Amino acid sequence: MxxxxxxxxxxxxxxxxxxxxxxxxxxxxxxxxxxxxxxxxxxxxxxxxxxxxxxxxxxxxxxxxxxxxxxxxxxxxxxxxxxxxxxxxxTVDWDGEGRQVKIAAGADRVVLTLGQPTAEVNGETVDLPGRVPAVVARxxxxxxxxxxxxxxxxxxxxxxxxxxxxxxxxxxxVIEPPDPDAPPRGRLTRLAADDNAQTITLYLSSEPQYRVTDLGDRVAIDLLGVVIGSGEDGSLRPENPVVSRVRYAQHGTDIDPRENYVTRVVLDLARGCTYEDNVTVIGDPNLQAVVISVTPPDTGAALPTLPEDWDPNAFTVVLDAGHGGSADGAAYEGVKEKNITLPVTLRAAELLREKGYNVILTRNEDVYMDLYDRCDVANNVGADIFVSIHANASPTNLEFQGTFTYSYPNSARGEALAGHIQAAVVARTGSVDRGLLTNDYVVLRETAMPAALLEMGFMSCHEELELLVRPEYQEKVSQGVANGVESYLSTLPRKEKTAGGGGGFLLPSGA
Ligand SMILES: [Zn+2]
Known part of the structure; x- marks a missing residue:
């Protein structure tokens, strides 16, 4: 222009x-x-x-x-x-299914439906001037x-x-100052980081009305007409490769001259990340939430080294010990999840190697690892299955205990793998069988082979936490995982040596 x-x-x-x-x-x-x-x-x-x-x-x-x-x-x-x-x-929201543009400013709502000569203004239908409708143009x-x-x-x-x-x-x-007595239109009721899904969700008590501002190394999300439910400013450190910290604070007319209440949520971005490349913010009116999801920059790391005894005739299993390094996972009574998942995973690897499988670990020490890099490990070695090991927490119900296994929604092979692991772990540990679940977790979605995520038990339940830290109990979980993997793999046709060399290994150093 x-x-x-x-x-x-x-x-x-x-x-x-x-x-x-x-x-x-x-x-x-x-x-x-x-x-x-x-x-x-x-x-x-x-x-x-x-x-x-x-x-x-x-x-x-x-x-x-x-x-x-x-x-x-x-x-x-x-x-x-x-x-x-x-x-x-x-603020402008586009409803692709309803072919509608929803415009909101303060308490005003204007909805235009593409191709329709009328609009809805604060719930009332009015004719558009000349009955000329909103259109999409190229x-x-x-x-x-x-x-x-x-x-x-x-x-x-x-x-x-x-x-x-x-x-x-x-x-x-023409900026109209708000009625100073106008009450807030909604509350920020909860701010939750789902580390496995790599999402951060802002839950509201009303339909989200928000504005996103790119501040370079930060992103501001202004929740319009919203007060903080707890009444206090705060912050959160998610386990996230893009968003290092989330801060929220109460504002008002200082941010928007039309609003008495604005809750500003600021995302501090990790070095090298930008709003445009790495962050997606979506308002979900059904959930009454604003969902922040991330796309981490490709680190190009995580090419696993070839195990010396790699057997092209054997199945390759990738085991993933949840969290690690700066990412503690859940933490209760001084116990960190990363310190339970690692020994259980190392022992399960040992048991599976004894059974003759190729076993590759995403991490074998207490280091931080990006969820996408964990998937790269499995994808790059052409693994046959991927199993991630975690412990659960339910901060709102400290009595809740038991074992779950997750797979990716609508993945029949993932569900079969999860079923074998769940059954074998529960059989070995005798824990409460909470059955199978599905979820859009990164390690289940981004892995190219059947994948399962085991939640061994609830760290938030004192009784179960006492079991989870005991080496004898961890041994039972490891045996359960190894048994479940073996039982799942036994349902597959035997691995045959092929001219291409089996699992489709990507050899490091340009081989
Ligand atoms: Zn976990």
Whole structure:
């Protein structure tokens, strides 16, 4: 849009000249409008570009605002919804299934359905001016939702004027201070980091309305109209390769002049990580939550070394001791999860080697390891199965105890592996059988072979924790894991030596 901006600069110069101003010829651009009824793009049309000035400054738009003159209706300026609504302090949510754009600012809600000539404003249906609906438009490679500029701006309490000489719409934000007595619209009830899924979830008591700001080495998520449930600012250190710390604090009009209450959640990013590359923030109205998920940078590490006695005729098992190093996992009564998972895993590895399997460990000492690197270990050696070993915790129910095994949702082979491990561990330890579960855990999702995650028992239950720290009990868990692995592998056809050399090893150093 460089061209438009320079055009406007030229105009600004002309404006000082007293000669009668001449209306400029609007630029015309090729654009394609999505036909909602036909569910496809219509033919390319030519549209007149409308310049949009926001508080006097030209807006940079990757899809230009255009004068909509389709179906013989003209004079409607259609503009990409997000930049304009956000400039006016609103948040924009896109509901792909309902083909709806949801705009929220303070207590105001505007919902536009693509292709429909009406909008919903604070629950009431109103006709759009000229019954011109919101549409999706494609310009070059960019695809944006266009909405009627004047209608949307005015719902957000902005003033819109038309400058015919500049062929420009002038949007002026009118900021209305909030009623000082207006109560908060929601509470931040809980902030939870799921280390196995590598997500951080902000649970609210209301539908999430939030704004994300990229601050370079930090990301700010502003929860609008929200107070902190506990009444106190705080922080959390998740076991996460991208987000090193989460801090939350109560703000208000200092962050948003329209809001008495804003809870600002700041994510401190690990070195080298950015919002754009490594963080995804999604509002989930059903959960009443904002879910932060991460994509860690590829460290390129984790090529395992070849075991000397690697047998191409034997199955390859990767065992993964949960957590490690700076990541303690659960911690109760001075016991850290990482210090239980490691001895159980090392012993299970020994037992499986005795049974003749190739066994590779993601870690064999107390070191931190990224969940994605753990998966790389198994994927790079072409392992036949992957088993991750953990201990559980239930902070809200200290009586709860027993053993679970997880697999990835809808993975039949993963579920079969989990079933064999669960049965063998419970048979050996005599712990409460909590059965099988599925979850979108990183180590279950990113591994290319059947994978299971064992939760040996609950560290939050005093009675069970006393068992979990005892070497005799750990021996039983290790035997259970080894028995379960053996019993699962016995259901598979025997491994045959192949010309390619078995498990598809990636040999280090360019072999
Ligand atoms: Zn764990």
């Amino acid at each position: 460089k061209k438009l901006t320079s055009l406007l600069c030229a105009l600004a110069l002309l404006a000082g000249v007293t000669a009668p101003a001449k209306a400029i010829q609007p630029e015309r651009v090729p654009i394609r409008i999505h036909d909602e009824a036909a569910a496809q793009y219509g033919p390319e049309t030519t549209a007149e570009v409308v310049n949009v000035l926001f508080n006097g400054k030209p807006m940079e738009l990757d899809v230009p605002a255009v004068s909509q003159s389709l179906d013989g209706v003209d004079g409607r300026t259609m503009v990409p919804v997000r930049p304009v609504a956000e400039a006016l302090g609103a 310009y070059g490679d960019a695809e944006r939702t266009l909405v009627p500029l004047r209608f949307v701006s005015e719902q957000l309490h902005a003033q819109v004027d038309w400058d015919n000489e500049a062929y420009a719409a002038l949007v002026t934000a």
